[in-house]
Amino acid sequence: MAISSTIKEELAQRPDVVALACMDTRSGLVLGMEVRDEGERDNVEFATVSATQLCAAPPSDDDVEEPVDESFVVSQRWVHAYARVPSDRDLVLLGMAPGNANVALFRDWLKHVAERVGPDR
Amino acid sequence: MAVREGELKSTFELCTLVDELGVFATGEIAMNGTDGEKGAVFIERGRICWAAAKGLARRLTELLASPTGLALTDMGSHFQACKDARRPLGEYLVAKNVLSAEEFRQALLQHALESLEVLLGRGARYAFRAHGRGGFDPRFTFSSIEVASNLGAKKHWAAVAKLSPILATLFDGEGEWGAAFVRTPQLAFPEPIAAFGSDVPSTRELLRLGKWAASALDVTGAFTDREAMLTLSSPTGPASLVAFRDGETFVAGATGIHGPARILNARAKERRHGGPRDASL
Known part of the structure; x- marks a missing residue:
């Protein structure tokens, strides 16, 4: 399914989620972004383009960053979670939820969305 | 010879x-x-x-x-x-x-x-x-990490006194370790000031992870709260890498699969009891 429509559809079903976006870490392009609170758009965009660095293991001695399947950033106010798309590991999905969200459930849901994104982009 | x-x-x-x-x-x-x-x-x-x-x-x-x-x-x-x-x-x-x-x-x-x-x-x-x-x-006798981190600890003893119990609480499981760092203008890399845990990596590896954590926390600081905790699933096993700031210092370490949840739970409890900040556990 197309990325934009998938994330729009998934976000519509989760009123507790603030934003969903998808980044192609190879090209550096943001392929889709849905934000419920327009005031957070800049932060969501910044978090999305940070996927290249934040969803990768620390660089090795020869500066190679290995992609990781998922990562998350949790503060008192926000949970930002990243999940790689299994069918195209260059793609990373970002989800953003309020800080009181259940982090484990939110990550599980984001992985489910990541499984829906990819093949037909 | x-x-x-x-x-x-x-x-x-x-x-x-x-x-x-x-x-x-x-x-x-x-x-x-x-x-x-x-x-x-x-x-x-x-x-x-x-x-x-x-x-x-x-x-x-x-x-x-x-x-x-x-x-x-x-x-x-x-x-x-x-x-x-x-x-x-x-x-x-x-x-x-x-x-x-x-x-x-x-x-x-x-x-x-x-x-x-x-x-x-x-x-x-x-x-x-x-x-x-x-x-x-x-x-x-002393491990290389003990010597390296104590060099920084002598200069940053107040931060070490505050962070040592945090490290001891958060990284006390088997195979877990955590280290605290500061950035100083004199060094090209974050300086380790304390290390705790059963499996602290080599000095080179620790300095490499310190650099990574400093850079990654700069990135997260641009879109979320300064004290946010970053967690990466490890590409090589069930462990997670975590990093968070505490004032002018920051912590990086490896935890077991339930480590990040344990840290988040400790932070939530601290907030409920009126703790001043996320990282002040």
Whole structure:
């Protein structure tokens, strides 16, 4: 399914989620972004383009960053979670939820969305 | 026979060298400056045992006398007694209950750090010679990480006092470790000031992870709260890498699969009890 429509559809079903976006870490392009609170758009965009660095293991001695399947950033106010798309590991999905969200459930849901994104982009 | 030679500018380079020599390395790292011999660092089974620098001959005696309150003249009689018994002074004092093993250990570590300051620097050359002689009591030897982090701890003791219990609480599981770092304008990399856990990596690896954490937390700070915790699933196993700030310091470490949830739970509890910030656990 197309990325934009998938994330729009998934976000519509989760009123507790603030934003969903998808980044192609190879090209550096943001392929889709849905934000419920327009005031957070800049932060969501910044978090999305940070996927290249934040969803990768620390660089090795020869500066190679290995992609990781998922990562998350949790503060008192926000949970930002990243999940790689299994069918195209260059793609990373970002989800953003309020800080009181259940982090484990939110990550599980984001992985489910990541499984829906990819093949037909 | 010299098996390895080169320049050693800093304690971090020395600690990296000790790691590279391996866990079975025993021998002497002889140090030379532009004006000749400066002293030596002794290692046994990959641990730093003793550092001796020209001009610091009496320093250990002073450090040993300090916690005991003994006058240096009294130390002289102990020195003679242990010479007669052919035992190292510190070990003799511990055996005679003049000072505790921990006091002796701290004095030795302080002496090593002060000696390294004299031994290392621009133009300081080393030659490592392996030999089979040993005999240092393992209780009074130091891992490279212990030396590297204590170098920073001496300068940032208040931060260490605050962070040590946090590290001990958060990274107490098997295979877990955590380290605290500060950034200073003098160094090109974050300086470790404390390390805790059962599986702390090598100095080189620790400095690499410190650099990664500093950079990643700069990125997260641009779109979320400063005290946010970053967690990465490890590509090689069930462990997670975590990083978060605490004031001017930051922490990076590895936890088990449930580690991040445990940390988040501790933070939530702290907030419920009116804690000032996320990282002040």
